[in-house]
Amino acid sequence: MMHRNLILFTVILFLFANATAQTATPGADNQTAEAGTKRMQWWTDARFGMFLHWGLYSEAAGDWKGKPYRGNEHFMLYEKIPWKEYGSVLGHRFNPQKFDADAWVRMARDAGMKYVVITAKHHDGFAMYNSPSSDYNIVKQTPFAKDPLKAIAAACQKYGLRFCIYYSLGRDWQDPDVPTNWPVKGGRSNTWDYPDEDAKVLTRYLERKVKPQLRELLTQYGEIGIVWFDTFELVTPRQSEALKKLVLSIQPNCIVNNRIGGGFGDYTVMEQEIGNAIRTRPWESCITMSGMWGYNRYDSVWKSPELLVRQLTEIVSKGGNYLLNVGPKGDGSFPDQAITRLSVLGKWMRINGEAIYGTTPWKTAGELPDTIAIATHTAASNSMKDVLNDATSKHIFPEIRFTAKKNVVYVFANSMHEKQVAVKALGKASGEKIKSVSMLGSGKKVKWQQKATALILPLPPLTNTNVNVNVFKVVLEEQVSNTKRQIIN
Incomplete structure (x- = not known):
């Protein structure tokens, strides 16, 4: 009887331990690799998003007390x-009567973007939403007295884009407990209001402001695609881990970037630069459309539509996402230069778009024609950037880029x-067997020829267009392994 009871006890203990293991694994809070991949899938497929830098600095637009300032959206520092x-001077002026969330998100959708990331709180500490935990926000401190994030979230839902913060x-720079150490101790701290850097206790700031505001942002606007930390x-790894758990406890499907710190990000951010090679881990390039992140009336450096498309093709060919920035004006409208580029x-x-969405890198990211010799653009080595930091190449030169989807290779x-x-x-020497070739957007038959050294494709005559980027869809013969051949035979 005792033996039978011992066996029964052992079985019960085993079943209990197994059940506990299933419910207590990291997968319960979406930390397993499988769950993480599932959370990331929409983002991996999207490839293209809009970044919006909008705040009190947009109202200043380049001037403070009648003179141009330094630092653009960092000019408070x-x-x-x-x-x-x-907050008082700019807050009393900030009344964006031309703000139209529907128009903003519709322009993003029409430009082919799949997600929108909006500045809920930038370094100045001012919340661009209704923050019950901090009166230093757009509802309490400005004559506008509305929550723009609520309208943007609704527009994203309407047009099928992911709303991200x-x-x-x-x-x-509003909170008294935020020390920094870059590029030197206190280098990015508010030392004029709070001069004693050693008296600042970061934990107090995290508990008093960060965690309450994250809870607000994750509960007031429906589903959040990304918390885009900066x-x-x-912040210590342990604090980063606690923030990641907080995010997932409220929104289990939300993803975060690596700027949460401590290695707890779901993907890596490259700011104002593009890597030189294919990266196997998820990554994203955030890049300005002009020279600056926030709107500045003196900003005159705008990338051409063709350069923007080339950046998109280069990033996606290397396995990344392209987060393209627009800096709305203080009145709530987009600059005309941005509207024109989004339209193109x-x-x-x-x-x-089919050569962008849901694609992966091919065996090579790209190649140059034999007649072209362009030095590889070297990415900046410092991962922490500030203000004017655009390290992307501005050269326009002939090149070929590749993306892939199953047995299809897209040639840009x-x-x-x-x-x-x-x-x-794609020459015969590569071993690739080609089934068909077509050009996206063209109903004409493509007369292609696969020679030993290269696949020869005819290019259409140049027309009066802003973007000289043609895309060919190359369908490859599916390779049948020897094992499969034996089974078929």
């Missing part, structure tokens, strides 16, 4: 403006002016 003065984590600075991007994406002929292009990676 550069000019050492007391936070109460900064930016949150400055390790910098906050500048973790002195949209026209190109409506024809060629970027800025080509010849009558044909030779694609060396």
